[in-house]
Structures are given as C-alpha cells and as structure tokens.
Amino acid sequence: xxxxxxxxxxxxxxxxxxxxxxELCFTLSAGDxxxxxxxxxxxxxxxxxxxxGLSSRYQGDILWHNHSLExxxxxxxxxxxxxxxxAGIKAALSPLENLRWSCxxxxxxxxxxxxxxxxxxxxxxxxxxxxxxxxxxxxxxRVNLARxxxxxxxxxxxxxxxxxxxxxxxxxxxxxxSDFANTGGxxxxxxxxxxxxxxPLRIIELGER
Amino acid sequence: MALVSLALAVxxxxxxxxxxxxxEWSNPLVFFVMVCALFPLGIGPEPQRLAELAPGILWVVALxxxxxxxxxxxxxxxxxxxxxxxxxxxxxxxxxxxxxxLAHWLLSGLxxxxxxxxxxxxxxxxxxxxxxxxxxxxxxxxxxxxxxAIGAALTVGLxxxxxxxxxxxxxxxxxxxxxxxxxxxxxxxxxxxxxxxxMLGVFFLIALALAPLAIAGALRISVxx
Numbered sequence: 256x257x258x259x260x261x262x263x264x265x266x267x268x269x270x271x272x273x274x275x276x277x278e279l280c281f282t283l284s285a286g287d288x289x290x291x292x293x294x295x296x297x298x299x300x301x302x303x304x305x306x307x308g309l310s311s312r313y314q315g316d317i318l319w320h321n322h323s324l325e326x327x328x329x330x331x332x333x334x335x336x337x338x339x340x341x342a343g344i345k346a347a348l349s350p351l352e353n354l355r356w357s358c359x360x361x362x363x364x365x366x367x368x369x370x371x372x373x374x375x376x377x378x379x380x381x382x383x384x385x386x387x388x389x390x391x392x393x394x395x396x397r398v399n400l401a402r403x404x405x406x407x408x409x410x411x412x413x414x415x416x417x418x419x420x421x422x423x424x425x426x427x428x429x430x431x432x433s434d435f436a437n438t439g440g441x442x443x444x445x446x447x448x449x450x451x452x453x454x455p456l457r458i459i460e461l462g463e464r
Numbered sequence: 465m466a467l468v469s470l471a472l473a474v475x476x477x478x479x480x481x482x483x484x485x486x487x488e489w490s491n492p493l494v495f496f497v498m499v500c501a502l503f504p505l506g507i508g509p510e511p512q513r514l515a516e517l518a519p520g521i522l523w524v525v526a527l528x529x530x531x532x533x534x535x536x537x538x539x540x541x542x543x544x545x546x547x548x549x550x551x552x553x554x555x556x557x558x559x560x561x562x563x564x565x566l567a568h569w570l571l572s573g574l575x576x577x578x579x580x581x582x583x584x585x586x587x588x589x590x591x592x593x594x595x596x597x598x599x600x601x602x603x604x605x606x607x608x609x610x611x612x613a614i615g616a617a618l619t620v621g622l623x624x625x626x627x628x629x630x631x632x633x634x635x636x637x638x639x640x641x642x643x644x645x646x647x648x649x650x651x652x653x654x655x656x657x658x659x660x661x662x663m664l665g666v667f668f669l670i671a672l673a674l675a676p677l678a679i680a681g682a683l684r685i686s687v688x689x
Contacts, residue, residue: 307548307552308552309548309551309552309687309688310688310689311688312688312689328554329554330554332552332553332554333554335552337548337552339545339548340545341544341545341548342544342545342546343544343545343546343548343549344544344546345477345481345540345544345546346544347480347481347484347485348477348480348481348484352477352480355473355477356473356474356477357549359469359470359473359474360470360473360474360549360550360553360555360560361553361554361555362466362470362553362554362555365469365473386484
C-alpha cells in the first residue's frame with residue numbers, strides 16, 4: 256500500500272465572513288489524482304494556496320507524511336510543485352532564462368539540457384530563446400507547465416492547468432497527469448473540465464451546501 | 465555554496481529582466497538629473513549660494529529618486545506570480561532577498577552615485593566634495609535600497625500602496641540623509657569625512673544583517689491572502 260502523503264483533517268476556512276469550506280477531510284497518497292471542483296468563488300484556489308503553504312487563513316490540520324506541515328515545511332516544499340493560475344514567468348525573459356531561475360530556486364544544478372528537453376516536451380522546441388511576451392497566452396502557459404518536467408517532485412498542485420491550452424494540449428496534459436500518477440506521484444488539481452485519465456479519479460465538490 | 469549559486473541566479477535574472485525593460489531603472493535616474501538641473505534655474509546661478517546648498521540638494525534628490533524606485537522592487541514579481549515561486553522554494557529566502565536588493569541597488573543607487581559628480585559640477589560643488597559625495601551616495605543608497613525593500617515588501621499586496629510606502633520608509637531614510645549630506649559638507653569644508661562614512665557603513669551592515677529577515681517576513685504576509 257502506498258504511504259499517505261498529504262492528509263487534511265477538519266479543514267475550515269472563511270473569506271469575508273463567508274465560509275468557504277468546513278470539516279474538509281481527505282488524504283492523498285502516492286498515485287492518487289484528486290480533482291477539486293465547484294463553481295467560481297467556491298474556494299478552490301484558496302484551498303490550493305492553503306495546501307501549498309502560501310496562505311495561513313485556515314483552521315484544522317494539514318499533515319505531510321504524518322507530521323504537521325510546520326514541522327515538515329522544508330521537506331514538503333522540496334517535494335511540492337505548485338502551479339498557480341498566475342503567469343509564473345517573467346515576460347521580458349526567454350523560456351530558457353525563466354526555467355533556469357525556477358530550477359536554481361529548487362537547488363538544481365545549472366544545466367540547460369533538462370530544461371531544453373522539458374520545453375520540447377511541452378511543444379516549445381524552437382522557442383527557447385524567444386522573449387516570453389512574444390509568445391501566445393497558451394505558449395506562456397506551457398512555459399509555466401514545463402516546470403513539471405525539469406523539477407522533480409512527489410506532489411503536484413495545479414490550479415486550472417488547462418487555461419488557454421488548446422484541445423490537443425489538454426489531452427497531452429491529461430496524459431502527463433496519468434504518467435505522473437503511474438510513477439508514484441500525487442496530484443491535486445482544480446479544473447472545470449471533465450478529466451479523461453486512465454487512473455481512478457476522486458472529486459471533491461466545494462460550495463455544496 | 466548552494467546559497468551563493470541561488471543568490472547569483474536571482475541576481476542574474478533580475479539584472480537581465482531590468483536590462484530588457486529599461487524604463488524601470490532609468491526613470492529614477494532621469495528624475496535625479498532633471499530635478500538637480502532645475503535647482504540652478506529656481507534659486508539663481510550664483511556659484512557661491514549653489515555651492516553652499518549643493519550637498520543638501522544632491523542628497524535630498526537622490527533620496528527621493530531612491531524612494532521613487534523602491535516601489536518596483538517586488539511589484540512585477542508579485543504581478544506575474546513569480547514571487548510565489550520564491551516563497552515556495554525550500555531554500556532560504558534570505559539569499560534571494562539580498563540578491564534582489566543588490567540588483568535593485570546596482571540599477572538605482574550605483575548609477576546615481578556614478579552620475580553625481582556631473583550634477584555636482586552643475587551645482588558648483590567644490591572639487592573637494594566630489595569623492596565624499598560619490599562614496600556617501602554609493603554606501604547610503606545601499607542602505608536606502610534595503611529600507612525601501614522592506615517598505616515595498618510590506619505594501620506589495622496593496623493595490624494603492626504608494627503613499628503608505630512613503631510613510632513607512634521616509635522616517636527610516638532620515639538618519640542616512642543626515643550622515644550622508646554631512647559627509648559631503650565636511651569634505652567641502654576640508655574636514656575629515658571618514659566618521660560620517662563609517663556611520664553609513666554601520667547602517668549598511670545593520671541593514672544587510674537585519675533587513676532581509678524583515679523583508680522575507682513581510683513578503684510572506686503580503687502573499688498570504
């Protein structure tokens with residue numbers, strides 16, 4: 256049995272006196288894919304930001320490998336790859352320069368080969384040296400998603416990864432998610448899109464009350 | 465070693481991004497030149513009066529230019545969400561913040577101090593004061609960059625943080641202004657200006673040691689919403 260990675264117990268959060276979610280409990284083990292669904296404003300992004308450790312506006316417990324997040328913070332962050340709905344890249348820099356910086360933040364050795372192959376994998380071969388502002392919205396999104404392939408992690412937290420991505424790209428990302436889960440990764444994502452993956456998919460609906 | 469390479473990567477990226485944009489680092493510099501050039505027109509061209517006021521004018525305008533530049537330290541990183549990546553790195557925020565502030569100083573304070581002798585000539589600052597002016601501006605603007613970065617980190621999450629930023633950091637700028645302009649004045653009078661520079665050095669070391677902690681904490685608060 257795969258070990259429990261992330262465990263959430265009795266999570267509660269509110270925003271502007273409105274309860275986003277209460278008594279939220281779930282576990283996420285290696286190989287799990289968990290989709291957070293719900294209408295706009297139901298707190299999906301807030302939940303992901305809390306789980307990524309960016310927001311402290313919650314009550315309840317979040318455990319990583321059976322220890323609280325505060326104790327395990329450095330280890331947790333090393334295993335976590337969070338892709339928010341912001342751009343995540345500097346428009347003035349090229350994809351290569353952006354990813355060099357992202358990899359340096361994760362303490363990876365300065366080596367362009369993994370970055371180039373990650374960019375090739377997201378379909379940006381030939382665009383490595385071009386400034387990001389000259390790329391289309393979907394291509395910029397792909398630059399951000401290329402981090403999935405040059406930064407090793409155990410847990411992906413993806414906030415609306417399909418935004419601005421074309422149909423074939425959506426299928427590709429679904430394939431990446433399945434592949435990552437097959438190799439023992441855990442994935443938590445929000446999307447309004449119906450996921451087509453060949454892995455058991457769990458869905459948590461927020462905003463149902 | 466890992467921390468040094470992290471800091472270098474952050475520094476390289478910030479300098480590269482600033483070099484491509486241009487306006488961000490040139491605006492405070494243009495402000496510095498324009499305002500200093502206006503003073504002889506405003507208070508008359510008498511060399512003696514200008515020379516008397518020059519140390520104060522140069523330092524006050526440099527301080528305002530630095531204030532103008534401080535808002536940009538984290539603004540674009542916040543807007544394009546790359547700040548989240550910084551905070552989510554398992555490595556310490558301390559070297560990243562130092563590198564970002566250093567990049568900011570290289571793009572604002574250093575050009576300011578390199579340009580200052582030119583404006584000193586414009587304001588009839590005696591030649592004896594030039595070295596003190598450059599040295600005090602170079603050292604002082606580094607302190608200003610650290611203080612400005614604290615204010616920028618505190619207000620980056622606010623839509624209209626401009627006025628608040630000034631209110632937070634201006635009082636902290638004042639000691640730097642006092643010792644900086646006093647160094648130039650003393651040098652013009654022919655006295656030893658090393659004590660004032662030493663005080664600026666003390667400010668710099670305190671800022672280098674403590675400001676990154678404050679900046680890192682403020683950034684976490686600003687992003688936490």
